[in-house]
Structure formats: structure tokens, C-alpha cells
Amino acid sequence: MSPTNRTVVVTGIGATxxxxxxxxxxxxxxxxxxxxxxxxxxxxxxxxxxxxxxPVAVDPSEVLPRPLARKLDRSAQFxxxxxxxxxxxxxxxxxxxxxxxxAPDRLGxxxxxxxxxxTTLLDQYDVLKDKGVRRVSPHTVPMLMPNGxxxxxxxxxxxxxxxxxxxxxxxxxxxxxxxxxxxxxxxRADVVVAGGTEAAIHPLPIAAFANMMAMSKNNENPEQAxxxxxxxxxxxxxGEGAGVxxxxxxxxxxxxGARVYCEVLGQGLSADSHHIAQPExxxxxxxxxxxxxxxxxxxxxxxxxxxNAHATSTPQGDTAEIKALRKVLGDDLDHxxxxxxxxxxxxxxxxAGGIETVATVLALYHRIxxxxxxxxxxxxxxxxxxxxxxxxxxxxDGPIAAINNSFGFGGHNVTLAFRSV
Numbered sequence: 001m002s003p004t005n006r007t008v009v010v011t012g013i014g015a016t017x018x019x020x021x022x023x024x025x026x027x028x029x030x031x032x033x034x035x036x037x038x039x040x041x042x043x044x045x046x047x048x049x050x051x052x053x054x055p056v057a058v059d060p061s062e063v064l065p066r067p068l069a070r071k072l073d074r075s076a077q078f079x080x081x082x083x084x085x086x087x088x089x090x091x092x093x094x095x096x097x098x099x100x101x102x103a104p105d106r107l108g109x110x111x112x113x114x115x116x117x118x119t120t121l122l123d124q125y126d127v128l129k130d131k132g133v134r135r136v137s138p139h140t141v142p143m144l145m146p147n148g149x150x151x152x153x154x155x156x157x158x159x160x161x162x163x164x165x166x167x168x169x170x171x172x173x174x175x176x177x178x179x180x181x182x183x184x185x186x187x188r189a190d191v192v193v194a195g196g197t198e199a200a201i202h203p204l205p206i207a208a209f210a211n212m213m214a215m216s217k218n219n220e221n222p223e224q225a226x227x228x229x230x231x232x233x234x235x236x237x238x239g240e241g242a243g244v245x246x247x248x249x250x251x252x253x254x255x256x257g258a259r260v261y262c263e264v265l266g267q268g269l270s271a272d273s274h275h276i277a278q279p280e281x282x283x284x285x286x287x288x289x290x291x292x293x294x295x296x297x298x299x300x301x302x303x304x305x306x307x308n309a310h311a312t313s314t315p316q317g318d319t320a321e322i323k324a325l326r327k328v329l330g331d332d333l334d335h336x337x338x339x340x341x342x343x344x345x346x347x348x349x350x351x352a353g354g355i356e357t358v359a360t361v362l363a364l365y366h367r368i369x370x371x372x373x374x375x376x377x378x379x380x381x382x383x384x385x386x387x388x389x390x391x392x393x394x395x396x397d398g399p400i401a402a403i404n405n406s407f408g409f410g411g412h413n414v415t416l417a418f419r420s421v
Contacts, residue, residue, distance in 0.1 A: 005185075006185050006249045006251070007251075008181050008248070008249060008264040009253050010245050010247060010261040010262050011089075011253050011258045012089035012090025012091070012092075012245065013089055013243075013245050013246075014082040014084065014086030014358075016057075016058060016063075016241050016242055017029075017056060017057065017241040017243070017345055017348070017355050018036025018054035018055060018057055018239050018240070018241060018344075019034060019036045019057055020057050020058070021058030023085060023089070023358055023362070026345075026355070026359075027358075027362050027370075029344065030344055031368070031370055033370075033371045033389070033391075035222075035223035035344050035374075036239065036344060037054045037239075038052065038054070038055065039051060039052055039222055040201070044203050045206075048206055049207075049210045049211075050206050050207075050215045050238075051219045052216070052218070052237060053346065054226075054237055054238065054239035054240065055239075055240055056241045060074065060078065060081060064077055064080065064081065070139070072143060072148070073117035073143040073144060073149075075113050075115075075149050075198055075199040075242075075351075076117070076149040078197045078351070079111050079149035079150070079195070079197040079242045080149075080152055080153060082197070083111070083156060083195070083242075083244045086193065086195075086244040086245060086246050089246070090246040090248075090258060091256070091259070092157075092246075102190060102191050103190075104158045104160040106189055107158065107159045107189060107191045107193075108162045108188065108189040108191070109150055109154040109159040109163045110150065110163075110179050110192060110194045111153050111165065111193070111196065111197060112165060112166045112350050113165065113167065113196065113197050113351070114167065114168070114350025115198060115200050115350065116146030117145065118199075118202060118204075119199055120143040121144040124137060147164075149197045150163050150164060151165075153244075159192075159193065161183070161189040162188060162189065164176070168408050168410065168412040169350070169408030170310075170312075170347065170349050170353075170407060171353065171406045171407055171408035171412035171413065171414045172349075172350035173196020173243065173348075173352055173353025173357070174196070174267075174354075174357065174405075174406035174414040174415075174416055175269075175406075176194050176196055176353070176354070177267075177357055178266075178267035178414060178416060180193075181264050181266060181267065184248070190248060190249050190252040191246065191247070191248045191252060192246075192247045192248075193246055194244065194354075195243050195354030196350045196351040196353050196354030197241070197351045197354065198241070198242075198348050198349040198350045198351035199240045200238065213235065216234050216236065225374075226342055226343050226347075226374065227313055227373075227375060227376075228309070228311035228312065228313045228318050228342060229372065229382045229386055230313075230374060230376055230377055230379065231378070232376070233379075234315075236314055236342065237342075237346035237347060238347060239342075239346030239347055239349075241345070241348055241355060242354055242355070243348075243354030243355030243356070243357060243358040244354060245354075245357055262365060262421055264418055265299055265401065266293065266296050266297040266416075267293060267296070267414060268289040268290055268292035268413075269292055269413065269414055270285050270286070270292060272411030272413065273411055274411055275411070276410060277409050278316065280320065281319075282323060283320040283323035283325075283327065285407075285411055285413050286320060286413050287325075287328050289405075290324060290328045290329070291328050292415075293403065293415045293417055299401060299419075301329045301332040303400065303419075304336050304401050304403065305336060305337060305394050305395055305400045305402065306336060306337050306338075306369050306400070306402035306403075307336055307403050308405070309321055309338050309339065310406055311343075312342055313347075317407070318379070323381075323383075325338075326383055326384070333384055337369040337385060337392050338385060338386050338387065339363070339369050339370050339371065339386075339387045340372040340386070341355075341356060341370055341372075342356075343372050343375070344370075344373055353404070353406040356404050360418055361418060364394075364400060364402050364419070365420070367394040367395065367396055368392065368393055368394060369391060369393075369394055370391055371389055372387055372388055373389075400420050401417060401420070402418050404416045404418070
């Protein structure tokens with residue numbers, strides 16, 4: 001089998017999200033339809049037009065040793081926590097080269113972030129202004145650089161085949177996973193730690209997003225604020241956290257007797273070239289990405305049973321995505337269960353593709369689709385079968401497939417496909 005035809009599988013998952021400190025508690029929260037959105041406390045948020053967000057359920061200070069945490073931006077802390085869980089979940093007990101199962105030069109890491117160490121940058125600037133030059137942390141630059149999370153995950157597992165950081169706004173996490181798949185298929189690596197992370201709950205990003213009219217201002221009802229596909233939706237809710245998967249060639253996974261969650265079929269990519277922040281209203285770019293996915297993977301739309309949609313709860317974006325899916329999938333969309341998990345987690349920006357890949361993998365593995373919450377009055381332009389209220393069982397017989405969509409400012413479109421094993 002040539003490297004370009006290598007089958008790629010998922011052998012480990014990890015997460016820290018607004019619903020839980022690991023993948024199991026996050027998945028439990030999704031199936032329960034629980035919202036992770038809360039009021040923002042503290043004086044620095046008091047005068048903002050948006051005073052709600054979805055912080056992680058378990059703070060990194062409760063998990064990481066203090067000396068390590070002090071050297072990492074919050075986004076890197078999330079990435080390390082999720083990567084450690086995924087690495088152990090895949091059956092690895094030590095960094096590459098120490099347990100004999102994977103060589104360091106056959107292991108890669110691709111961890112994305114849409115914004116990177118923004119909280120470090122802004123907080124250390126405040127230190128500079130208020131306390132002077134000598135009080136600025138010497139770790140500031142490694143903490144604020146967008147590749148900090150990926151670099152630190154690479155150090156954790158001793159990845160030497162390549163450590164990379166896609167930065168494509170809210171498509172970043174999905175792009176990282178797609179890049180990791182290509183690393184394995186091209187023969188550059190046998191195993192890749194891949195995913196996305198974000199930590200941007202800070203007054204400046206929130207004020208900026210709010211002034212763009214992109215965020216929900218439903219401060220009085222935080223748990224109901226993120227409401228994809230509902231007529232009353234008024235913007236996304238900012239979340240934070242990370243989702244990481246361990247990808248391997250099927251041969252490598254089999255050689256060590258690894259448990260396999262599912263196969264990764266591949267990715268579809270496109271760019272809107274329409275507007276720096278607004279989605280192309282007809283869904284043209286999204287449709288091109290989905291069609292690119294089908295062309296690249298040979299996936300039959302009739303095999304699809306589930307979509308984890310991008311669905312951020314913005315009026316234009318939610319509708320454009322469904323239009324695109326209908327355009328490409330036609331009548332096959334009628335039998336596909338569509339879930340919008342951002343209704344529970346909020347929008348993790350560059351971390352969204354990571355945690356939503358974890359959710360898609362678990363949906364296939366357990367054959368159940370999580371619900372979309374807060375959908376009280378379905379927008380008549382949403383022409384799809386949205387999973388509402390309760391989780392929905394997926395077919396139990398034979399192989400089934402699912403896709404995960406991620407789109408970002410700048411017109412970046414990424415869609416990933418997975419198949420049960």
C-alpha cells in the first residue's frame with residue numbers, strides 16, 4: 001500500500017470544555033443537553049455589552065502543576081490537558097521513544113489556535129503599563145505566540161516528525177486535523193496528535209466581537225443565549241477549551257493492538273473570497289468544501305447519517321450552511337441527523353473543530369447524535385432534520401459516516417469526514 005493510500009484511524013480522544021474537564025464528562029453533558037454558558041463575573045466585564053461566556057468547567061489550575069502552568073498561556077494549558085488525556089486514551093504510557101511503540105521521528109503534532117495567546121499579550125501589556133518593564137514575564141513571547149500550544153504538546157510527547165499550527169480563525173482546529181491526516185497519508189508520520197484550542201475570554205475580544213454585532217447579548221438568560229437555527233438567535237457565545245485526537249495509520253494501530261474509534265476519510269477545503277467576516281449568503285463556498293470532500297474521499301452521501309454542523313447561532317451563518325448542505329447532498333440531507341453542539345459549548349473559535357471532532361467521533365462510536373438545545377422556534381429557512389431536545393440513536397447495523405463542518409473569518413471552509421469501523 002502506497003503512503004498516499006494509507007488508512008487513517010482515531011485511537012485516542014481528549015478534551016477540556018465548558019461541559020467537562022475531560023472527554024467523558026463533555027460527552028455526558030452533550031447527551032444531557034446541558035449548557036456551559038454562564039454570566040461573566042468580575043469588574044473588568046461589568047461595562048461590556050456582552051457579559052456572558054462559556055468558560056471551561058474545570059480550571060487548568062486544578063489539573064496542571066503550578067510551575068508548568070505559569071509558563072503556559074491558558075490556550076496552551078488547555079491543549080496540554082486535552083493532549084495528555086488523548087495520549088493516554090490511545091494506550092500510550094510515555095513520550096515517543098520511551099515505551100517502544102512509536103519512534104519520535106514518526107510522531108507529529110498539529111494543534112491549532114485561531115487567536116493564540118491573546119490573554120497573555122493583553123495581560124502582560126497591562127503589567128508593563130502598571131508595574132514597569134522589569135515585571136513583564138520572561139515567558140511572555142513563548143506564551144503569546146500562536147504555535148505555543150502545538151509546541152508544548154510536541155514537547156510533551158516528544159514529537160519530531162513535525163509540529164505545526166494552522167491559523168485559520170474558527171476553521172483552525174478542523175484544518176489541523178486535516179493537515180494531520182495528510183501527514184500520515186504522505187508517509188511523514190505514523191501517529192499525529194491533532195486538534196484545536198482557544199482561550200479568548202477577555203474584555204477586548206468580547207468588546208470587539210460585540211461591536212461587530214456577532215455575539216449574543218442575551219445577558220439575562222445565559223444558558224439560552226446560544227440557540228442555533230432558532231428564529232430568535234442573535235449571535236454566538238464565546239467559549240474556551242480544547243479538543244484533541246490521536247490519529248494513526250491503520251497499520252500502526254493494528255501493530256500495537258490499539259482500540260480504534262473510527263476511520264478518518266479525509267477533508268474538503270474551500271475559500272469564500274467574499275468578505276473578511278461575513279459568510280457568503282448562498283453557501284457557495286461551504287458547498288464547494290463539501291463537494292471537495294465527496295470528490296476526495298469517494299464518500300457516498302447515502303452513507304452519511306450525521307452532521308456536526310458549524311452552526312454558531314448567527315442569523316446568516318446558520319442558514320448559509322444548511323443551504324450549502326442541501327445544494328450538495330440534495331434529498332440525502334433528509335435522512336441525516338444534524339446536531340449543533342455549540343448550543344451547549346458556545347463557540348470555541350480555533351478550538352471548535354477539535355472538540356466537535358471529538359463529538360463526531362463519539363457519535364459514530366456510540367451511534368448516537370447529541371441534541372441541539374434552545375431550539376424553540378425553528379427558522380423556516382432551516383431545511384434539514386435537526387436533532388432537537390433529546391439525543392437521537394443512529395443506525396446500529398453496518399458502517400455509517402458523519403461529517404464535521406468548521407468555517408472561519410476570512411472565508412476559510414473545512415469539512416471532515418469519518419466512518420465507523
